[in-house]
Amino acid sequence: MKGNKPDFHDAMNPEYSEPFYNNFLDLMRSMYKPGKVKGGVFGGYMQIHIQNDGPVTIPLDTPSSLQDPNFLLKQERKQEAARKRDQKSKDKSESKNSDKKSSTITSQEPPSDIQQTSDSLKNVSLSQEET
Structure with missing residues (x-):
């Protein structure tokens, strides 16, 4: 059987199952009120409509990891x-x-070689102003 679907591969052969079914019905009729046990048509094809009214059973499977x-x-x-x-x-x-x-x-102070060049330029410009 694959999943939760019905599987009739291992069912009893029809030549044995119909007499078995009829014997079962006779046994039920002998143990209960005969008019209350109905048999229907054995092996017949029929179209049915099911309408559930009342509680519904829903199977809940828990993964093994949660167990x-x-x-x-x-x-x-x-x-x-x-x-x-x-x-x-x-x-x-x-x-x-x-x-x-x-x-x-970078540091706020320029590198020393730039500072020296800058100081030299200031000195040159000051000396030019004096002249």
Whole structure:
């Protein structure tokens, strides 16, 4: 049987099943009120309409992983590990970004050779003004 579908591959052969069915009906009629037990047509094709009125039974299957009492604990640990991994990755990227920023920020004071050139130019311009 595949899934929850009925499967009649292992059913009794019709030559044995009809007498078996009739004997079963006779047994039920002998144990109960004969007029209350109906047999219908054996092996007949019929079109039926079913209308449920009342409670309905719905089977609920739980995956085997949820039946494990430690399943939720394991899931929480996995999620926590993922959060820590994400945080480490975020911290590393922030650290790299701050290293890049600090390397691009230059000192307010120019390098000494530029400062010396600038001072020399000032001296030259001052000496020209004096003359």
